[in-house]
Amino acid sequence: MYRVITQLSQLCIALLAMAWMLMSVNVGVAQNAQASVEQWGMYELTLAGPADGNPFVDVTLTARFVQGDRTIIVPGFYDGDGAYRIRFMPPTQGAWQYSTAANRDALNGKSGELTVGPPTVGNHGPVQVVNTHHFAYADGTPYKQLGTTCYVWNHQDEALQRRTLETLAKAPFNKIRFCVFPKRYDWNRNEPIFYPYEGTPPNLWKKDRFNPRFFQHLERCITELQQLGIEADIILLHPYDGNHWGFDRMTAEEDDRYLRYVVSRLAAYRNVWWSLANEYDFMKEKQESDWVRFGEIVHHQDPFHHLLSIHNGTRIFNHTLPWITHASIQNGSAVEDAARAVLYRDVYRKPVVFDEVKYEGDIPRRWGNLSAEELVHRFWEGTIAGTYVGHGETYLSDDDILWWSKGGVLKGQSPARLAFLRDVLEQSPAAGIEPIDKWQNPEFAGQSSEYYLIYFGTAAPKTWEFKLPSKATPNGEMPTDGMKFTAEILDTWQMTTTPVAGSFTLAKRDDYFFGDKDGRTLELPGKPYVAIRLKRSE
């Protein structure tokens, strides 16, 4: 399925690339809002207003969108050159009325109506949490997270950005993490193409005057990703600055103003996720209470309640807080073993996304020299635990273009295997892959009585005696005598799927297991990284 999307996406990207070249970077003031828009599309209302004083600070603007009993208050923002915008992502079809409220006459009391039509092909709406530990698009289509990270691909020159998008169009990833602010770190010492504030680089900024071109460019990146069917996991703050630009140590007033501005601009993009920070605990100038405040600001400022989390260094954040939608975790150790990863699920009762598990690569850092086999293995262990995992790649390169930081091209062996995994995920139950017997038989996952994945990891068994735990799903579905299953052997490294002849018929063995009624045993290749997939046939 995602391959079809990928091909469509490649076409789109070519068209967009042409459009990009034709447009000036400063797109200027948009036309007044279109009268109709698709569900989960973006309705942009543009109003002309004062350009004097400091519009970023002096002017307050919101619009109230109403459909029947439902009201959504949407914050507006100043986009430079006297243009003010309000962006609305309609969650339902039909007519919506709006009216504005502002502390300037030119912007106050404007009203109108828009008609929302059905979503077009490829638009499934924003991703949301379903079944406690999983995700789906707003239209109900399952979303099986398989992410990657290119922290500052968006801050590189245009040619490199294009190369990154071309790579993504062919890659299996359906989410990418990247930063709003530029990054200064090993293998990444270049200045960005735009700066977020007016002022003089590297660090004389007017922190009360945003640079609209910076944000317009960020929005174009998000739109390009949307066209590729890729979610944009926007990292709002990060520590890789070291006071070079000083965006890692702004005042509380500056931080809060920045968060409100960026959320007002981006919240109507349906593919946006909010990540308050990368490695929040490495930002030594912030206290934990700051992060709670930031989370509450983003939660309240975003009328559409996109997914929202925060990513740790070594100190795990309290993901039980109510505004956190899913646990975004850095911990490579946890996905070495499904029985580790599963522990976070229980604790948070939310989806768990291991957004950093170390990277495939060869740099002299212990977080950046996993073998491809090990990284793919971690994805599988995370999958079997009922969680989701993220990719990154850090191969040394003469041009200092490492995927993990700047994007470009992928050099590793894992993406092809992750495409194989994504195929498996796309064909797995819509309700999600759940641990079957979490503390006893962590290698079994799926949906009890319907679908099982059994992953052997680094073990290399030559045979496997058919057996299934007698555990029920949360909805009470239990294996019973006589149920029949077909089996396939998945070589997760060689990317092969080998059907096993015949079928297997359940017969209760003891309190804890069912076996096959004839005691059948499967032959396995005797290599690591093998899984069995069982599907109910009757």
Place this chain on the structure above:
Amino acid sequence: MYRVITQLSQLCIALLAMAWMLMSVNVGVAQNAQASVEQWGMYELTLAGPADGNPFVDVTLTARFVQGDRTIIVPGFYDGDGAYRIRFMPPTQGAWQYSTAANRDALNGKSGELTVGPPTVGNHGPVQVVNTHHFAYADGTPYKQLGTTCYVWNHQDEALQRRTLETLAKAPFNKIRFCVFPKRYDWNRNEPIFYPYEGTPPNLWKKDRFNPRFFQHLERCITELQQLGIEADIILLHPYDGNHWGFDRMTAEEDDRYLRYVVSRLAAYRNVWWSLANEYDFMKEKQESDWVRFGEIVHHQDPFHHLLSIHNGTRIFNHTLPWITHASIQNGSAVEDAARAVLYRDVYRKPVVFDEVKYEGDIPRRWGNLSAEELVHRFWEGTIAGTYVGHGETYLSDDDILWWSKGGVLKGQSPARLAFLRDVLEQSPAAGIEPIDKWQNPEFAGQSSEYYLIYFGTAAPKTWEFKLPSKATPNGEMPTDGMKFTAEILDTWQMTTTPVAGSFTLAKRDDYFFGDKDGRTLELPGKPYVAIRLKRSE
């Protein structure tokens, strides 16, 4: 150290046993309170009041204890025969004034003063949380939890209770989990010696009339444990009733009244911990909101804020809630591997006690037939993770007396090895055993630069090249070149400690490790369950 306590305790137990035989079970109304009491002892104020109507429901009684700026409000309770009691555990020495408030004249406005002296030998006060993940007594003495479980030892006949106490006096355990209510389950079908309510067994109870004799007996059990230096982890509710007595499905009013009554009676015993439930999620008549209410009731009703937690079946409770002092967790899988157990620590930022990790025994249940080796191994993995573990034993027996349920005698091989572990713990740093490099080298624990335990688990290496992670402790203590360490080899199963000749001198090897400056290697026995202990010598 605990062996000395143990011997003293054996003496005490013999004396208490004689006292018990001399006393009638119904001890009658206590004398008026003593004028002086030791710190963390119990000051009991007894007042005569009305015996008519229903004193358990009709009468409200509290006392206000004041010392300088400090005020503690202590709830009173009705103990039958017209006697009302208020029990105060003085947290500080010196003079305290008290005055009572009640809705009955006979109990209202009574006042007086008591003098609190220093604690006597063996009284270290209640156990509290220190250093985020660890425990200490109120006087600062470290408390290294090493618990066991005998769910209803207190409900057995007197001879069996005595046998249990004699066993405990010789065992290494410093905490025991047991239930207020009787238990009905496999290997445990007998009726208890007392019932908590007036009424007719098995299930015609006056749930608004407690049976003081039941609670007086429970208090005697707690006192006996206190004399042995053992904490009483009181399980307030549990599912092993099945409506035989109906204590597992009382109304909200009945539950709340019961909790307030039992907490009013027991909160002045310094060795009490509260466990809201065993396997709370197996009590199908309760909702999670009930448990939150129960936790808040116990927290508010207990003037001395004893340790308070709740123990799960398969659904982990939200231990981040503010009234929970430590995470009491059932999960055997988590302590098979220190890198699993450590994950809960980070999430909760509280001490983690694995109060159920399956039991040493031979019953045909997968939770009750661990080998002694495996149980001891789990204690060690938990220890290395910076957490604490609990013991249980389920050997089949003709008399159906399984330690885990009824107490009696220990038959297994683990307690001797747990005594060895307790010796190690007692000699370990007061600040607690901390993971040194939690996600990279989970086998290292201790206090960086001072003390290390390196545990090899089921691996059986014959040599170990000396190395230490270059990680700092939370307070920033870092290994540096030239630090010297002595080494001992601990065989955790054979219970031997073998010093290694000479010392080891740190020399930085790379970004992540120090080695010995001469590249020294240790010879190991090539058996499983071996640890190395390193202590800084200069």
